[in-house]
Amino acid sequence: MPPDKAGIIPRLYPSTGSPVNPTPAVNTLRPSACPGLLRIVQALDGGICRIKLAGGSITAAQAIAVADAAQAYAGGVIEATNRANLQIRGIGTEQDALIALLLAADLGPNNAGGDDVRNLMLSPSAGIDPQMLFDTRPLAEQILATLQNHPRFHELSAKFAVQLDGCEALAMLEHHHDVWLSAFERDGETLLAFGLAGCPGLDAPCAAVPLEQGHALVVAVLELFLDLATPTQTRMRHLAVDNLLSRLNLPLLPVDGFKRPVSGAGLHLGTYPQRQKDLFYVGAVAPLGRLDSTMLKGVAQLASAFGDGTLRFTPWQGVLLPNVKKPAAVTEGLQRLGFLCSVDQPLARLIACTGSSGCGKGLADTKADALQLAALQPGTEVHLSGCPRSCAAAHTAPVTLLAVSPGHYDVYFREAAEPGFGRLHARTLSIEAAGALLRARSRSNTDD
Structure with a gap:
């Protein structure tokens, strides 16, 4: 749906098609380098639209709308972000039609000014976690x-x-x-x-x-x-x-007794029982955070066939299907679609930013290099960053490879006393050399 003459994109209720809460077009929003649903930000590979999901949750019908928008108006690349949102990359000239499709699926804010500020993270297992x-x-x-x-x-x-x-067991x-x-x-x-x-x-x-x-x-x-x-x-x-x-004018209480239990490692991958009897959730990650329209439509169909018709994206750049009675069928379907369902898969432990193939600040093709590194079995969680901004990881990974030139990285090991990525261990290593270093380290040292 194109904007009207006043530069307004009517927001539609999916069920009635009735205009409600007219939303200013993209060029009327405040300047920002961060993409939103209403603000498309340009990158080397085209425009980026960020769809902020309430608690990471989305219905199967909404997921299909995202897949359709990516396929019709962009390059088909969809990203699961580390804030449990979705991004569409490679958007061309029909960005207004893409925005209108997403608004009609009720994936936008209820007013234009509210798009940027919908940044609230929950556990992917909110409401179903046995420990909550x-x-x-x-x-x-x-x-x-x-x-x-x-x-x-x-x-x-x-x-x-x-x-x-x-206080869920599954929490970032x-x-x-x-x-x-x-x-x-x-x-x-x-x-x-x-x-x-x-x-x-x-x-x-x-x-x-x-x-x-x-x-x-x-x-x-x-x-x-x-x-x-x-x-x-x-x-x-x-x-x-x-x-x-x-200056806080609220009665505050002491925090005696507060100690946050450690989140269960790997609970975002595989099958786990819910608080609700005889129900399970199944978690998987998208390889390096990337999906295409077929993958997203496929997981939406699994949610409808075996769950409650909803899916939840996770801060591990993956997806969780709640309220499942037959988890084995869901896992099989996810694997067939190309999702990673086990921590034993090396690629499930790697994070990589867009890199030089899509970002002007990237010094290396991090996605391609991560695929090469996964084949070398690094044996630990690794974050490949194309520049110091660390867009792909909001936390410090056990190992960070920071690009310095195409195919070459400085290697950092996480240490509590060191800021940023941690302790610089080696400079300007090729992917082959970094893989050999990490394999040797995983054999000799079990401490992160």
């Missing part, structure tokens, strides 16, 4: 509605992000967020510990609030951030946390 202390989805829905509908919050950076953790605890909330129990009561500019897996919380105060806390923190931040202070890490906390 509460179902985070109702609170998440309330927070997302406020982020979209409170005009002042549209001033937040497109990178400003919130995490809501229900290493991605840093501007505000994080993590559930814990004390004296029989579920409380929310919270922290600023960090993550529940690595950082101590600032304080706690009762569960029913979670929404009010987020609103108060964001209001204070916007009160105190200068135009150049776009993220929570730019502010003095103590200064913000001292």
